[in-house]
Amino acid sequence: MFHVKQCCETTYTGEFFCLTFLLRNVRNPSIVSRETLYVPNTMSQVLLFYFSFKKSKNEPPNVSRGTLKRHPDSSIMAVPTMGGTTSIMKIVAIANQKGGVGKTTTAVNLSACLAEQGKRVLLVDADPQGNSTSGLGMRKEGDESSIYDVLINDVSVDDATKDTMIETLKLLPAHIALAGAEVELVNMMAREQVLKRALHATTQKYDYIFIDCPPSLGLLTLNALTAANTLLVPIQCEFYALEGLSLLMNTVKLVRKSLNPELDVEGVVLTMFDSRTNLSMQVVEEVKKFFKNKVYDTIIPRSVRLGEAPSFGLPISRYAPGSAGATAYDSLASEMIAKEGK
Numbered sequence: 001m002f003h004v005k006q007c008c009e010t011t012y013t014g015e016f017f018c019l020t021f022l023l024r025n026v027r028n029p030s031i032v033s034r035e036t037l038y039v040p041n042t043m044s045q046v047l048l049f050y051f052s053f054k055k056s057k058n059e060p061p062n063v064s065r066g067t068l069k070r071h072p073d074s075s076i077m078a079v080p081t082m083g084g085t086t087s088i089m090k091i092v093a094i095a096n097q098k099g100g101v102g103k104t105t106t107a108v109n110l111s112a113c114l115a116e117q118g119k120r121v122l123l124v125d126a127d128p129q130g131n132s133t134s135g136l137g138m139r140k141e142g143d144e145s146s147i148y149d150v151l152i153n154d155v156s157v158d159d160a161t162k163d164t165m166i167e168t169l170k171l172l173p174a175h176i177a178l179a180g181a182e183v184e185l186v187n188m189m190a191r192e193q194v195l196k197r198a199l200h201a202t203t204q205k206y207d208y209i210f211i212d213c214p215p216s217l218g219l220l221t222l223n224a225l226t227a228a229n230t231l232l233v234p235i236q237c238e239f240y241a242l243e244g245l246s247l248l249m250n251t252v253k254l255v256r257k258s259l260n261p262e263l264d265v266e267g268v269v270l271t272m273f274d275s276r277t278n279l280s281m282q283v284v285e286e287v288k289k290f291f292k293n294k295v296y297d298t299i300i301p302r303s304v305r306l307g308e309a310p311s312f313g314l315p316i317s318r319y320a321p322g323s324a325g326a327t328a329y330d331s332l333a334s335e336m337i338a339k340e341g342k
Contacts, residue, residue: 089205089207090340091199091227091230092231092266093213093221093224094210094212095221095224095225095231096248097221098240098244101236101271101272103213104131104132104135105234106232107132108123108132108136108315109306109317109325109329111123111210111315112166112316114336116166117337118168119337120168120205120207121209122170122172122202122208122209123136123170123209123210124172124199124210125171125172125173125212126174126178126212126220126221126223127214127220128179130173130178131212131310132212133171133173133174133175136169137165138162138173138313140174140176142175146160146173146175146178148174148178150195151185151194151195151198152184157172158202166315178220182220185223192223192226192259193259195226195227199227200227211228213225221251225259226255226260228263231252231263232268233267234269235271237271237273237274237279237280237283238279245290265291265294267294269298270283270284270295270300271299271300272301273300274302298331298332298335299328300329300332301328303324305319305320308320317330
């Protein structure tokens, strides 16, 4: 078995060298399994594109420096597709180890609003509480495949993904068994990269993959940060908003150093804003001082409707369209699209 290791640095030159080496030397792509692709984020889709092409054609694709176009965000590779267009997949971990900050609310509603604006979105529920799963109207119990099976039982992401009420929004659900996944991951080789390999093996094309992380910094969160291009941090506009953020940022630095050098902070979303209180305004000011231009202009208000929507298994855009919460998340989705230039 030919093992493709991290044979290059995550640079434009390194990517081109690695791909060129494979085109010249791997004559039988069937001997390379997807499980052996321990490569940088930016290479994974290129390699999968190449091997998929080889299964249906006798000749390798005509790859030159000109066909490897980098997205303006340097952490994302624009991969050439069969039709000559480019496919960009952005993987965003939504994390904050402090609970109750609107993390899952943001994961569900931002995913839904992006999908309703025509983007192809996969929401990965990596939180054992399974609130993103129930928030989209699905059960957290049962025999159907879930992210637990992807991490532990080698089930593919494609086989475990479920449709939702929005056509272009898919869900990789969490079941109660995920609570024991960290114990089972401990003894695995490259245990922090299991989710990364699984996501990059998907045959589906997504514009965004969001990973709803648990409110902790364990192996599930490390898997998410290793798989992601960027990190989105929800912060509630309350007194303890910045509590623990230094620990999260230190974890990001460690992940960059050891596991994922391309991990970037996508931005900060301020949630649970109450315009009636001076405290909320003070928190906004402090967060902007700390994160500067990383803070999104859109601020999510405190809303009864946002709190009610999960109990009906609906995103806010379907439960209360036109409400303040729905308008805010739709605006956040538009801001994210504009930021990416998509």
